[in-house]
Amino acid sequence: xxxxxxxxxxxxxxxxxxxxxxxxxxxxxxxxxxxxxxxxxxxxxxxxxxxxxxxxxxxxxxxxxxxxxxxxxxxxxxxxxxxxxxxxxxxxxxxxxxxxxxxxxxxxxxxxxxxxxxxxxxxxxxxxxxxxxxxxxxxxxxxxxxxxxxxxxxxxxxxxxxxxxxxxxxxxxxxxxxxxxxxxxxxxxxxxxxxxxxxxxxxxxxxxxxxxxxxxxxxxxxxxxxxxxxxxxxxxxxxxxxxxxxxxxxxxx
Amino acid sequence: xxxxxxxxxxxxxxxxxxxxxxxxxxxxxxxxxxxxxxxxxxxxxxxxxxxxxxxxxxxxxxxxxxxxxxxxxxxxxxxxxxxxxxxxxxxxxxxxxxxxxxxxxxxxxxxxxxxxxxxxxxxx
Numbered sequence: 001x002x003x004x005x006x007x008x009x010x011x012x013x014x015x016x017x018x019x020x021x022x023x024x025x026x027x028x029x030x031x032x033x034x035x036x037x038x039x040x041x042x043x044x045x046x047x048x049x050x051x052x053x054x055x056x057x058x059x060x061x062x063x064x065x066x067x068x069x070x071x072x073x074x075x076x077x078x079x080x081x082x083x084x085x086x087x088x089x090x091x092x093x094x095x096x097x098x099x100x101x102x103x104x105x106x107x108x109x110x111x112x113x114x115x116x117x118x119x120x121x122x123x124x125x126x127x128x129x130x131x132x133x134x135x136x137x138x139x140x141x142x143x144x145x146x147x148x149x150x151x152x153x154x155x156x157x158x159x160x161x162x163x164x165x166x167x168x169x170x171x172x173x174x175x176x177x178x179x180x181x182x183x184x185x186x187x188x189x190x191x192x193x194x195x196x197x198x199x200x201x202x203x204x205x206x207x208x209x210x211x212x213x214x215x216x217x218x219x220x221x222x223x224x225x226x227x228x229x230x231x232x233x234x235x236x237x238x239x240x241x242x243x244x245x246x247x248x249x250x251x252x253x
Numbered sequence: 254x255x256x257x258x259x260x261x262x263x264x265x266x267x268x269x270x271x272x273x274x275x276x277x278x279x280x281x282x283x284x285x286x287x288x289x290x291x292x293x294x295x296x297x298x299x300x301x302x303x304x305x306x307x308x309x310x311x312x313x314x315x316x317x318x319x320x321x322x323x324x325x326x327x328x329x330x331x332x333x334x335x336x337x338x339x340x341x342x343x344x345x346x347x348x349x350x351x352x353x354x355x356x357x358x359x360x361x362x363x364x365x366x367x368x369x370x371x372x373x374x375x376x377x
Contacts, residue, residue: 086257086282092303093292099299104306109257109287 040074040133041238042125044150046116046178047162049142052188054094055220056162056228057137062097063232064135074104074133076124078117080141081109091139104133116140116149125155148181158238160184160231165198173205180209186231190217257287261304262313264293265324270317273346277315297324301331304339311363314343321349322356329361342366 045053057075064071075098077091087109092098098105108118117140128136138156140149150156161182173179185206187198199217206213214234218227260281262274271293278288289307291300304312314325321343329341344366349357354365 081257081287082282084285086284086286086288088278088282089287089289090292093290099295099302101302105303107289107307111257 039131040129040136041158042129042136042138042156043235043238044138044140044156044159045162046140046143046149046159046182047186048144048164048167051142051162051164052218052220053139053162054091056186056188056218056231057139058095058097059220059225059228060232060235061095061100061103061137063229065097065100065102068134070102071134072102072104072132073098074128074131074136075106075139076121076128076136077105077107077139078110078121078141079107081111083112087111104128110141115146116143122155129155143178145175145177148178158183158235160186160235162186162188163198163202165189165192165195167198170201170205173201179205182213184214184216184231184234186227187215187217188220190227191219191222257285259287259289259307259309260311260313261289261291261300261307261309262315263291263295263300263303265314265316265318265320266294266296268316268318269293270315273317273344274313274315277313277344297327297331300328301335301337304332305335305337309339311340311342314341316343316345317348319348321345322353322360325357325362326360333361 045057047053054077061073061075064073077089079087079089079091081087089107089109091107092105095105097103106124108121108124110116110118113119117138121138125136125138138150143149148159150159159182161178161184163185165187167173167176179185179202185202187195187202189195190199195217199215203215206215216227216231216234218231219225220228222228262278262281264271264274274290274293278290281288289303289309291303300312300314312328314328316324325341325343332339332341340363342362342364347367349365349367351367354362354367357365
């Protein structure tokens with residue numbers, strides 16, 4: 001409950017454009033940059049609206065809660081503010097497994113900030129990362145061809161880009177900057193016919209990067225989907241050095 | 254500019270009537286409110302947990318199935334038990350009578366809107 005009350009203070013300060021530079025938050029951010037006091041692994045999820053980010057996160061949370069009877073997760077979920085108006089923060093409506101006493105979820109509106117996150121996100125994140133959660137999950141709004149919302153070498157340990165298999169032509173992939181930067185790329189809705197082609201095209205696109213990137217196919221809406229299991233295992237391996245370890249890619253069926 | 258008001262809206266357990274709540278959500282949003290929509294078929298526990306985590310000003314419940322006196326009362330009771338002063342309001346078209354509403358008010362519900370209430374009135 002305390003946490004719930006501190007977060008709006010941060011949002012309030014950000015709204016007044018007075019950065020919440022109280023000593024607490026300042027030193028929390030400093031500590032996080034220096035890698036101290038970090039109790040949580042921070043995972044960022046991004047991708048187009050409707051790709052399945054929220055559903056996927058909910059499925060991962062289910063696995064986590066089942067496998068870790070004492071584990072706790074925090075989720076910071078973003079939805080866009082309408083200019084001059086409020087916002088529909090509807091991520092919670094999609095989440096079933098996350099309505100649990102061991103999951104702390106906060107829905108945030110972007111409040112006029114571009115890029116997928118809210119002005120208060122960084123500070124809220126600093127607070128959450130020190131609050132003894134095993135994982136802090138950040139979910140951006142639906143993104144497209146814009147820059148990666150998560151800073152490189154920032155607080156986020158691992159970034160996951162969730163793709164819709166129906167993104168258009170192969171050329172479109174060249175425009176998606178996030179494909180260069182995400183640690184894990186997920187092709188969701190891989191039960192659709194189009195997904196096979198999508199997997200091949202994205203695989204080729206990623207090979208151009210010559211980085212450690214993983215590509216996984218999932219069907220997030222399916223119970224006990226093996227792709228989601230694989231994604232979960234991969235995320236669980238984010239170790240103290242905060243780099244995802246290599247696994248063999250999954251063969252597409 | 255002051256921060257937007259945050260509200261939580263939901264439909265009670267077993268209740269799938271969501272036209273009203275969808276319409277009202279949009280109206281609230283047009284008036285600058287951030288609406289955390291929890292969806293329909295939500296239990297008292299889920300509603301209260303979400304409201305506290307999200308630190309909302311009030312919870313709006315749209316109930317068309319009946320059982321509203323008990324359901325709303327349980328939401329209020331659980332909130333108070335957890336030390337929260339979040340207000341609870343709601344509506345149910347014609348299913349909530351004036352007598353029902355009076356009973357609910359006695360149990361701590363802040364306001365009930367009846368059938369025919371204008372959208373403007375609700376946002377005020």
